Amino acid sequence: MARVLIIEDDRVTADEICAELQRYGLDTDWVGDGATGLERARGGFYDAITLDRMLPGMDGLTVVTRLREYGVQTPVLMISALSDADERVRGLRAGGDDYLTKPFNPDEMAARIEVLLRRHANVSRPMALRVGDLQLDLIDRTARRGEVLLDLLPTEFRLLEFLMRHSGRVLTRTMIFEAVWGYHFDPGTNVIEVHIGRLRRKLDPPEREPLIHTVRGVGYVLEAR
Amino acid sequence: MKLGELSRISTVRLLPVYGVLFVLWSVLLIGWVQYDTKRYLSGVVDEILRQRVHYLSHIDRERLPEAMAQTDALDLRGVMLYGLFDPQGNKITGNIEHIPEGVSLDGVVHAVPGGIQRIGAPEPVNARGLAKQVEGGDVLILARATSVLDQVNTIIFRSLLWGLTLTIIPGLIGGLWLARGPLRRIRAIETAAQPIMRGDLHQRLPVTGRRDELDMLAGIVNSMLEEIERLMSEVKGVCDSIAHDLRTPLTRLRSQLHRMHREASDSAHASVVEQAILDVDSLLDRFRALLRISELEDMHRRAGFTEVHLAGTLDHVREIYTPLAEDKHITFSFEIAPNTPTVRGDPNLLLEAVSNIVDNAIKFTPAGGSIHLRLLPDADAGARIDVIDSGPGIQNSEREAVLQRFYRGTCSNKDVSGSGLGLSIVAAIVKLHGFKLQIVDNPAGGAWLALMCGPARTGAT
Numbered sequence: 001m002a003r004v005l006i007i008e009d010d011r012v013t014a015d016e017i018c019a020e021l022q023r024y025g026l027d028t029d030w031v032g033d034g035a036t037g038l039e040r041a042r043g044g045f046y047d048a049i050t051l052d053r054m055l056p057g058m059d060g061l062t063v064v065t066r067l068r069e070y071g072v073q074t075p076v077l078m079i080s081a082l083s084d085a086d087e088r089v090r091g092l093r094a095g096g097d098d099y100l101t102k103p104f105n106p107d108e109m110a111a112r113i114e115v116l117l118r119r120h121a122n123v124s125r126p127m128a129l130r131v132g133d134l135q136l137d138l139i140d141r142t143a144r145r146g147e148v149l150l151d152l153l154p155t156e157f158r159l160l161e162f163l164m165r166h167s168g169r170v171l172t173r174t175m176i177f178e179a180v181w182g183y184h185f186d187p188g189t190n191v192i193e194v195h196i197g198r199l200r201r202k203l204d205p206p207e208r209e210p211l212i213h214t215v216r217g218v219g220y221v222l223e224a225r
Numbered sequence: 226m227k228l229g230e231l232s233r234i235s236t237v238r239l240l241p242v243y244g245v246l247f248v249l250w251s252v253l254l255i256g257w258v259q260y261d262t263k264r265y266l267s268g269v270v271d272e273i274l275r276q277r278v279h280y281l282s283h284i285d286r287e288r289l290p291e292a293m294a295q296t297d298a299l300d301l302r303g304v305m306l307y308g309l310f311d312p313q314g315n316k317i318t319g320n321i322e323h324i325p326e327g328v329s330l331d332g333v334v335h336a337v338p339g340g341i342q343r344i345g346a347p348e349p350v351n352a353r354g355l356a357k358q359v360e361g362g363d364v365l366i367l368a369r370a371t372s373v374l375d376q377v378n379t380i381i382f383r384s385l386l387w388g389l390t391l392t393i394i395p396g397l398i399g400g401l402w403l404a405r406g407p408l409r410r411i412r413a414i415e416t417a418a419q420p421i422m423r424g425d426l427h428q429r430l431p432v433t434g435r436r437d438e439l440d441m442l443a444g445i446v447n448s449m450l451e452e453i454e455r456l457m458s459e460v461k462g463v464c465d466s467i468a469h470d471l472r473t474p475l476t477r478l479r480s481q482l483h484r485m486h487r488e489a490s491d492s493a494h495a496s497v498v499e500q501a502i503l504d505v506d507s508l509l510d511r512f513r514a515l516l517r518i519s520e521l522e523d524m525h526r527r528a529g530f531t532e533v534h535l536a537g538t539l540d541h542v543r544e545i546y547t548p549l550a551e552d553k554h555i556t557f558s559f560e561i562a563p564n565t566p567t568v569r570g571d572p573n574l575l576l577e578a579v580s581n582i583v584d585n586a587i588k589f590t591p592a593g594g595s596i597h598l599r600l601l602p603d604a605d606a607g608a609r610i611d612v613i614d615s616g617p618g619i620q621n622s623e624r625e626a627v628l629q630r631f632y633r634g635t636c637s638n639k640d641v642s643g644s645g646l647g648l649s650i651v652a653a654i655v656k657l658h659g660f661k662l663q664i665v666d667n668p669a670g671g672a673w674l675a676l677m678c679g680p681a682r683t684g685a686t
Contacts, residue, residue, distance in 0.1 A: 106476070190549060194548045217503065
């Protein structure tokens with residue numbers, strides 16, 4: 001079972017994170033300050049870390065910088081009340097793998113941790129992705145459902161690739177927007193819904209088992225059920 | 226410094242008034258001096274004449290012509306005029322030919338009305354004189370030319386003219402020179418006020434410490450700014466903390482509803498909970514947007530700014546929004562002028578701004594309508610982005626208001642969802658960049674928003 005270290009000085013937030021991650025079947029450990037957090041992250045074998053940006057003593061940026069200096073490559077999700085674009089860049093440059101603004105949606109946080117765990121697990125870049133009878137060739141940039149070649153626009157291909165790389169994981173609309181277009185803001189519910197809708201029409205013809213599933217109020221998941 | 230500007234300064238405006246008053250007062254003063262001098266000199270002349278007459282009246286009739294000739298001999302400057310005439314008016318002796326007209330034989334000194342013609346002189350001269358009947362009915366005329374008086378008058382008049390010229394010209398120049406000081410300070414105040422007018426309430430007007438009227442005024446404005454800033458930050462603080470404080474319980478409420486939804490036994494129950502989750506989500510979205518605006522308004526650093534190719538930004542907008550427009554059967558057309566210069570900005574925020582405008586256009590344009598997105602070079606701003614739709618448009622009266630928080634057009638479709646915060650976010654981003662968002666009159670009726678991607682010129686609307 002994957003273990004996640006939660007470095008967070010606010011007890012209530014920490015409880016929320018722990019509860020949500022446990023719900024996803026993850027083991028959680030909580031520490032309340034930066035120095036202890038750094039020590040535990042170095043010594044313990046964690047699969048992922050959630051790190052608060054503002055901590056008493058040693059702040060989150062220092063923790064992640066030191067951690068990377070020590071050669072620890074555990075994926076880190078930075079969580080911060082500072083949502084300024086500059087802050088985000090600073091957090092990612094220091095060695096954070098992802099950045100989330102407080103107060104956050106617990107589903108979103110969990111979804112991001114899941115993606116980090118997965119990304120860390122298979123660092124290798126496959127040449128093809130496969131989910132059920134859906135196959136994506138990353139060299140030819142073609143997609144097939146069974147024998148049928150899918151006619152996808154470049155955006156749709158990128159969207160499908162992202163969904164397939166994280167198949168079985170719930171992906172929120174901001175995560176999708178960030179990954180497919182590279183912008184960091186909430187584009188509103190409609191945008192991602194419409195794009196997913198189009199992809200779905202091409203991917204899931206009526207006679208086939210649908211692959212893209214909506215998780216109401218959270219996001220989307222691609223899997224063969 | 227232009228003369229036109231200088232002429233509007235109050236000191237300069239007062240200069241002519243002071244000048245006229247000064248001239249009037251000088252004329253009055255000189256006039257009085259002249260009057261008084263003339264009176265005094267006339268008195269002296271009269272006294273001389275009276276003395277001479279007194280002397281002559283004690284001389285025998287026979288010796289009178291001789292004595293009078295002596296008078297003439299004593300008069301080196303030739304100002305004395307005299308004559309002795311018989312009762313018929315024939316000249317007996319003297320340096321005048323006739324009895325001057327209009328003299329009365331009263332023995333009192335008068336100004337001679339028409340002047341007196343001296344024998345051999347080219348023209349009559351102004352004079353004061355007296356006429357008296359002596360023994361035997363002969364008429365004695367004794368007069369003195371007042372040319373000295375006239376000379377004194379001329380001297381006084383010239384000195385008046387010179388005095389005025391020498392005072393008024395340096396006065397005017399000095400006045401204009403002095404007016405430059407205040408004008409320069411007004412300039413400094415104007416420069417300092419520019420950022421304040423753009424909404425940067427941290428700025429203050431310069432105070433020189435001279436405690437003059439400009440300092441007093443700047444001081445008053447500064448205390449006003451202080452108070453406005455305090456009130457603004459209070460209001461903002463309250464807004465922010467409400468949004469912040471409410472978000473945490475709402476987030477918890479949401480996760481609880483989420484749990485209930487998972488554990489719901491029957492579908493009716495589940496759909497009620499689902500609706501509740503959607504409502505909480507829309508609330509959270511609104512708070513997020515509010516905090517986002519607040520965050521954008523607080524942002525002063527422009528560290529994230531780079532040269533942005535707007536064509537690329539618009540390409541992304543096209544990619545993101547074309548499916549939405551197509552789903553609503555709206556024609557989404559593009560026009561990207563080549564060679565549009567890059568602008569300095571945050572690519573992420575600029576995309577967010579254009580996305581919000583386009584999102585709005587899609588929301589308000591009915592099915593079958595059209596939206597035109599274009600990028601053009603602009604002489605003033607460098608580049609401009611136009612978003613023109615065929616929706617209901619924005620009424621003149623609502624143009625200011627649509628950029629304010631929570632404002633939704635009065636004629637807007639009630640089915641259109643939205644927090645009314647989209648354009649406020651755009652406004653905040655535009656302000657952060659120093660750009661300008663204009664609502665253009667669209668003869669075709671729809672809304673036409675123009676984003677001027679360059680430094681906003683002051684005074685332009």
